[in-house]
Amino acid sequence: MPTTLPVSGRAAVVAGWGEPLALREYPLSPPPPGALLVAVERTTICGSDVHAWEGAYAEHFGVEPPIMLGHEIVGRVVAFGDGPRVDSVGTPLAEGDRVVWEHEACGHCYFCSVERNASLCESRRIGFLVSTDAAPHFHGGFGDYSYVWPRSGRLRVPDEVDSALAAAASCALRSAIPAVTRLGPVDFTDTVVVQGTGPLGLFATALFSTHSPRRLIVIGAPEERLAVARAWGADVTISIDECPTREERLERVLAATDGRGASVVGEFSGGRDAVAEGIDLVAPNGRYVVAGSLGGPDQSVTAPKIALKNLTIVGSLGAEIDSYYKALEFLRLQRERFDWDLLLGSSFGLGEATSALRKMQAFEEIKPVLDPAA
């Protein structure tokens, strides 16, 4: 532990829904037992950060400004709370080591203990749903510092993995991994459709391509993202700009799958009708994972197709520490095969965070990077 802990740090907080972020100074306190204080190395911005900024979660979660955005974070350990100085897989941790970590589940509810799916924990502590006024203040990644909660799994970032990528992996990729896993085996006989070319869809594309499917089809826009999809393994890309109707896209998918539809479809877009469309795209006996659709209005679904096509549809909300581990491993092990940098956007300082959010809102950036030290 350093002889002296820093006494305060800056946070770019949401002071009003959709307003420019406000730079504020908050005091630091030593981490409680099991926790870590980290200096934020890089934070990448997620679609959910934009939604939170816009106030989308205000009513449902009863959250009020100020809040601190940012949940895709790599931090360097500044101070340890009491407890073993190792990460969740036993790797020793020292000051200065880079870590990623998970939301904190309570560990003592039915869903944590019996269903063993902490993503369903009803008391999960998620940084941007906690007021920044409440100590220890640094609940997110839009600041100089952040805290790793006592019960949050945490992992040392492998040296081979860049901080901005590790940050991005800690949300989008660690969500894509259980989604692909929930589908069961994918192999050379499968035709795969990925709906969506955001970070989730692009990482899913990379994951699917490691199984050498017969055909890997990605639906999305704009063209720059489709280009990343192709670089990461897509054989066929379908632009929703060029094929704006569901009928056109279905026709393209059928043409690429012997007229049967895809044996495997993944929803990673969060589009308005995405699930209704996905059920059309999947072949008889096929499998469909829904990972991107987390909100929006009800969808008009041709429900009998579920039975008539003998479908398997799975939702995926899993994101335990094992998924973080696999996400980092995927970046590390497959870094020769995939040019991960294609995903990353421009770099912004804390003072430019509002601008980063706006560019994301405008689809001008896939994954902007915040560097508090910049």
Add this chain to the structure above:
Amino acid sequence: MPTTLPVSGRAAVVAGWGEPLALREYPLSPPPPGALLVAVERTTICGSDVHAWEGAYAEHFGVEPPIMLGHEIVGRVVAFGDGPRVDSVGTPLAEGDRVVWEHEACGHCYFCSVERNASLCESRRIGFLVSTDAAPHFHGGFGDYSYVWPRSGRLRVPDEVDSALAAAASCALRSAIPAVTRLGPVDFTDTVVVQGTGPLGLFATALFSTHSPRRLIVIGAPEERLAVARAWGADVTISIDECPTREERLERVLAATDGRGASVVGEFSGGRDAVAEGIDLVAPNGRYVVAGSLGGPDQSVTAPKIALKNLTIVGSLGAEIDSYYKALEFLRLQRERFDWDLLLGSSFGLGEATSALRKMQAFEEIKPVLDPAA
């Protein structure tokens, strides 16, 4: 083979959609290799027969009257085509033996051979979609005779099983069995909701009850059917007459499941909004099988719940000969536990078949029985 084959028999055919059936006489011919000619012992009537009678399949399948209804049939062997005189599990067959049999799949298409799901065969021969004018005429169960197609699996009915029940088992129960199987294990920790109290839902109720779930809840109507559900193992029944809104039914299910929803839900009703409702009823991490919804308008589904609740949803269309076998075994093995006769309705002669269809249409009968010899 009898020294003389009967030369002709009666069929009660649909001569016009929704019109009273017409009794006609058709000639009999010897069964081709691998086929059987059977004398119909009992035919039970399925909801699909009513739909077919009403002309519901006319447009989609391009079928024209006359057609012969009835696909839940027990027949006694009258004549054998060339080939081994055994059923699909090797039991020897003799003249006079009772058999049930499946629709005939082609056996040489992608879905039969690679997906190994003959229910998805695109050239499947289904009796009531074939003109009765086409030889050998007896394609259904509403007549004195019927044919078991060469490639149709067939099974000798165990002596302990009544003909009318075996007939009913050959459609409703053999559909309920793969539906329950597709869900995976159900045990004493599970809370189960069955949507529907038609034959499919009632058989599913019996099947679920053999796994001793923590709670078995059945939603349906009218009261007589709910009483059968209770006799077959339901702990809680919810009447859609008494709880006509989705909100009321959801509240009842939550009250019976610690507020979580059911860990397992099965859709066996075919109701207009049944799938949309079922997705509300299932607990986080829960499983849902859709077996009853085979038609009807699109449903307005809260799609994000699929991901947010980490659901597993499976459609079930499987109905291979293994399901017929298990259906007969279920009737035989569990006959002490369940009073199967509660399912059966009144008995009708061939000349009364129209009346049987009308009673079914009016929900006055669960499962009417046709006895051509009556």
Add this chain to the structure above:
Amino acid sequence: MPTTLPVSGRAAVVAGWGEPLALREYPLSPPPPGALLVAVERTTICGSDVHAWEGAYAEHFGVEPPIMLGHEIVGRVVAFGDGPRVDSVGTPLAEGDRVVWEHEACGHCYFCSVERNASLCESRRIGFLVSTDAAPHFHGGFGDYSYVWPRSGRLRVPDEVDSALAAAASCALRSAIPAVTRLGPVDFTDTVVVQGTGPLGLFATALFSTHSPRRLIVIGAPEERLAVARAWGADVTISIDECPTREERLERVLAATDGRGASVVGEFSGGRDAVAEGIDLVAPNGRYVVAGSLGGPDQSVTAPKIALKNLTIVGSLGAEIDSYYKALEFLRLQRERFDWDLLLGSSFGLGEATSALRKMQAFEEIKPVLDPAA
């Protein structure tokens, strides 16, 4: 918390392998954060306790006397360490409440975090492998008090469940539950063989019987235990006293399974050749779980049968807090169906613990009960 914590308590410790237990007094200390101090209400004795007493784990685990036996324990809360006063599913805990708890896994190794199987944790703290001389001394159940470790899952015992049964459930039943679960669905079409009539085999018999298998066959001895097996659902029992050879037992099983063998077999006996025998007993396409064989010499296995019969063989070591929860629920929910008291043996005071171990060694007791207050 009581105004005054008791200052010391008695423990019946193993002072030398196989020697009579020695009653010793140890001081009590307040429980650390997250831990509980409990007064032992009942401890039931497990075969592993007998093995530990005999010194069977001395060499492998490098453990030396004195040790305190007993890991099937129900205790009443005496004092809380800091932290939430709830059990692992959120039930509030108060002083005097009865609890069961698990061995403590480290929570920060590859097997805990990535494989998510804490039973494989290489740093798991198991009471009888820790010296009783090390504070806080009360590592087991053979004493007046015991400690629930900070990271050990713990559950309030439902009021409907007797303490001795809850104790027994916390090892044998919570091991049987994941074993049966690992097999996948068991239904009315399955023929099941349970190898073993110790507590593990008997609980497995009860669990299997809740799925209404076609036939439930139990192999074991002596006759009193086979009688419990029959009371808990076995259709057929095979006595290894009457059928001492593998050939005889195989013949009996084939006779009860249409000559095919059992579609599901469970090894719960720990017998010398049990796995080799089980592989013979299982039918082609069948499933086999190995849960009881945790030691002993190598077995001579006809390995080609694994491929030629297309078998699925699973080992089961799972025993997380979810299994404890389900074990208690099973006792509670199925208490009308099963007479659980048939399992329990005589009751012994702390001073009679050696005698209890000896009776267990001699197969005179299935599950003796220790009552420190007696």
Add this chain to the structure above:
Amino acid sequence: MPTTLPVSGRAAVVAGWGEPLALREYPLSPPPPGALLVAVERTTICGSDVHAWEGAYAEHFGVEPPIMLGHEIVGRVVAFGDGPRVDSVGTPLAEGDRVVWEHEACGHCYFCSVERNASLCESRRIGFLVSTDAAPHFHGGFGDYSYVWPRSGRLRVPDEVDSALAAAASCALRSAIPAVTRLGPVDFTDTVVVQGTGPLGLFATALFSTHSPRRLIVIGAPEERLAVARAWGADVTISIDECPTREERLERVLAATDGRGASVVGEFSGGRDAVAEGIDLVAPNGRYVVAGSLGGPDQSVTAPKIALKNLTIVGSLGAEIDSYYKALEFLRLQRERFDWDLLLGSSFGLGEATSALRKMQAFEEIKPVLDPAA
């Protein structure tokens, strides 16, 4: 059909166990309904052919010479029996088209119909277990002609796939495919060990490599086969010539898997102790498929490891027409990635068949090719 069918053809038959094959002339007859007469284009030789030649199956199956070896065959259609002129996935077949086909299962036994695993059919017709003296004589691939049985699935060989490879695929690859499938998903987190570098092990290596495992380790010999393994995706090869003891091989595997063992192991060697060794090589929570061990003496297995490591062990005997289809598709789709020709050995005429068997016996050839026209 040709205006004139050829009247006879040559077969190289086993006239005495282990003796040089005898060239004999047998008459041809028109194929019965559903069957095909084909001119053998290429036959590849399988280890089982060598065993059959040596008389290994004589006692168990009660088979006597003369028999005709060869079950990895590509034939060109010469004549059709009555029935649809399509293959098992609906592709039209014409005279001269190349086909592969499966052993013929009865289709009317418990294992065919209920277990739906025709490999377990007790009446399966396997060519080299049938006397060549019985009409229609041409039961195998060591001749000018062969018959495709009426109930045997058959597939047109895609134009892109070489005949000798398609022949090899029809046994070794179609066995490797269900074996790999039975294991469940394999991905970038998995470390995989393949035991064996015969055709089965090498094809399995290629299959595993399409899933981009973290590490792919192959154990076998001689060096030329290990070189093929490396060319087909192995990262690490362990020579049993260089590491002749189990201990040495285990050490190598542990060194390549962070000391844990492999998360996935496949037995494709048929070695004497291969299964006992494989159980040592697999990591806790790991999966093991046994596909190669189809005979040999009992193995001394450390059975407790199955439970203590929480293993999943599956045997694989599946080889339905879907596996043939996938095998051909694998060759076709992945032909840019894998140099399939590395597998094939020298080409032999019918008169040289004995020499081909001897070279195989001496491990001088992986997969010799028979060309009757040569």
